[in-house]
Structures are given as C-alpha cells and as structure tokens.
Amino acid sequence: MNITITDVHKRYGDVVALDGPSFEVPSGSTFGVLGTNGAGKTTLFELLVGHDRPDEGRIEVGGLDVERAGHRVRERVGFLPEHSGFPASMTGREVLSVHARIRGLSGRDDRIAACLDLVDLADAADRPVSGYSNGMGRRLGLASVLLSQPPVLVLDEPTAGLDPRGVAAFHRIVERIDGETDATVVLSSHVLSEVERLCDEVAILQDGQLRAAGPIDDLRTAPGRVTVSFHPADDREALLAAVQGRGDVTDAGDGIDVECDRETAFDLVAGIDSDLVDRFEVREPGLEAAFHEAIAGDRPAAAGEVEP
Numbered sequence: 001m002n003i004t005i006t007d008v009h010k011r012y013g014d015v016v017a018l019d020g021p022s023f024e025v026p027s028g029s030t031f032g033v034l035g036t037n038g039a040g041k042t043t044l045f046e047l048l049v050g051h052d053r054p055d056e057g058r059i060e061v062g063g064l065d066v067e068r069a070g071h072r073v074r075e076r077v078g079f080l081p082e083h084s085g086f087p088a089s090m091t092g093r094e095v096l097s098v099h100a101r102i103r104g105l106s107g108r109d110d111r112i113a114a115c116l117d118l119v120d121l122a123d124a125a126d127r128p129v130s131g132y133s134n135g136m137g138r139r140l141g142l143a144s145v146l147l148s149q150p151p152v153l154v155l156d157e158p159t160a161g162l163d164p165r166g167v168a169a170f171h172r173i174v175e176r177i178d179g180e181t182d183a184t185v186v187l188s189s190h191v192l193s194e195v196e197r198l199c200d201e202v203a204i205l206q207d208g209q210l211r212a213a214g215p216i217d218d219l220r221t222a223p224g225r226v227t228v229s230f231h232p233a234d235d236r237e238a239l240l241a242a243v244q245g246r247g248d249v250t251d252a253g254d255g256i257d258v259e260c261d262r263e264t265a266f267d268l269v270a271g272i273d274s275d276l277v278d279r280f281e282v283r284e285p286g287l288e289a290a291f292h293e294a295i296a297g298d299r300p301a302a303a304g305e306v307e308p
C-alpha cells in the first residue's frame with residue numbers, strides 16, 4: 001500500500017515542524033525517514049498515523065486521505081511510537097491478548113502465537129514484562145502492532161537505545177517482515193548503516209523541509225565530499241582569501257577546514273603551499289555522503305534529487 005505526502009505544513013506556535021515536504025513511499029517498500037534532531041520526523045509520523053492534523057497539505061495511505069478517512073486509515077496503519085510501555089505485572093502473552101481483544105480480532109490465540117514467534121519472544125511469552133530487556137519490550141511493542149496484520153507499519157526510531165544484540169535482533173525481524181509480507185514499512189533512524197541495510201528508499205528532512213528523496217542506490221552515487229584542513233598560516237588572511245568561495249570554509253582558530261567536491265580539493269592543494277595542508281579527508285560515495293550533502297544544502301529538494 002503506497003503513501004503520498006503532499007506539501008505538508010505543521011507549526012507548533014512559532015516552531016515550524018514541517019515546511020512542505022512532498023514525496024511518495026512505494027507500496028511494499030521499506031522506507032527510511034532520516035534527518036537531524038528536530039527535523040520533523042516524529043511530527044510527520046504523528047500526522048501519517050492520524051494522531052494530529054496538518055495545517056496544510058495532504059497525506060494519503062493507499063489513496064485514502066488521512067484527515068478525511070482517519071478511522072479507515074488507522075485500521076491500515078500500525079504505529080510503533082518511540083516510547084511505549086506495558087503494565088509490568090502482565091506477561092507478554094497477556095499484553096497481546098488485551099490488545100487483540102480491544103481490536104476485536106478473531107483467532108486471537110493463533111495470531112498471538114504467530115506474532116510472538118515472529119518477534120522471537122515465544123520463549124519469554126509467559127514471563128512478566130517487568131523482567132524484559134529494552135529490546136524485548138520493543139519487540140513486544142512490534143508484536144502488538146503486527147497483531148492486526150496492517151498493510152503499513154510506521155516505526156519511530158525502533159532501535160534507539162538498544163544494545164548491539166537488541167539492534168541485530170530487531171533488524172532480523174524487519175528483514176523477515178520485508179521478506180515474508182507485502183507490508184510497507186516506514187521507519188526513522190539516526191543510524192545510516194541501519195537504514196542502508198534495511199531500506200530501499202529514503203527521504204532526508206532538515207528543518208521540516210525535504211532535502212532529498214529516492215532509492216538509496218540512486219542517492220548513494222552522489223559524489224563524495226572532501227575536507228581539506230590547513231594548518232594556521234603565518235599569513236592567515238591570505239590563506240582565508242585563497243580558500244574563500246571554494247567550498248564550506250570553517251575558520252576554527254587552530255586551522256582552517258574547507259569542505260568541497262574532489263575537483264576543487266585537488267585544485268586547492270595544487271595552488272597552495274603543500275606544507276600548509278594538514279589533512280585531506282575523502283568521504284566515499286554512499287548514503288552517509290548523500291546525507292551530509294543533502295543537509296549541507298540550504299534549499300529544499302524535489303523528490304528524487306540530492307541537493308548540494
């Protein structure tokens with residue numbers, strides 16, 4: 001089931017949380033929403049799952065407008081918020097049983113067993129939740145979302161705060177969902193390697209605006225950037241004048257950094273006394289390079305574009 005986000009705006013008082021991003025999440029994909037802190041990821045998810053309304057713009061899930069058909073959309077979308085808790089004295093199975101009853105699901109016992117198995121909690125199902133680790137709690141949260149087999153799953157920073165084993169276990173589950181179901185999975189994360197591993201496509205947000213969107217394979221071909229660091233020179237002003245306008249220049253006091261494309265970096269090094277060059281750091285093409293490139297830009301991008 002596809003999702004379209006069209007020119008969505010949301011303010012909280014004076015704070016602009018979303019400033020008109022538009023992009024499409026293809027049906028059946030695993031889609032990553034990336035961005036710096038405060039970029040608007042959680043706000044976007046709250047609007048997507050119908051917990052809040054946009055000030056302007058439209059979000060559609062499988063062709064249904066979230067604002068107009070909120071109830072029907074909520075049946076299609078399972079949401080795992082960044083923080084969720086369960087009554088500590090209940091067992092994992094009891095938690096799922098309550099969720100299944102509230103939703104009026106049929107064949108509850110079988111569904112619960114299947115979901116516990118999928119999230120690898122079958123062995124811990126009859127232990128109180130108070131004894132669960134963070135990772136087990138997150139997996140139980142995911143199991144409760146999966147109970148009604150929603151065609152769309154929205155996971156807000158699902159691996160935040162988990163240890164490496166917990167992260168790896170969660171990744172395996174998302175990969176199973178990807179391989180064994182037609183669900184469209186939208187997740188946010190600050191860990192680019194995780195997104196690179198799990199996702200087919202991404203949208204990169206900054207300050208509520210879309211900076212880049214598209215298949216990871218397309219975005220990661222963005223050429224890598226280079227940082228050239230210069231020692232403080234005797235004639236600092238002359239060095240600054242020589243690098244000015246050649247890239248993003250940072251005058252850090254103990255040196256001067258220039259972040260630029262490869263060609264400019266080679267030009268700079270050729271044209272300046274090589275004794276002054278302290279460091280030449282190449283960021284290889286990849287999602288990380290695309291991410292930094294995208295958030296270094298100062299204007300929003302159209303979907304499918306990476307902005308320098």
Ligand SMILES: Nc1ncnc2c1ncn2[C@@H]1O[C@H](COP(=O)(O)OP(=O)(O)OP(=O)(O)O)[C@@H](O)[C@H]1O
Pocket residue numbers: 012015016017035036037038039040041042043044
């Ligand atoms: N309920 C709210 N009231 C006021 N401001 C809010 C509210 N929710 C979000 N904001 C603000 O909107 C902006 C976007 O926040 P949001 O939580 O969507 O970002 P995020 O990308 O999820 O950030 P993070 O990666 O830190 O979780 C931030 O400036 C935030 O302070």
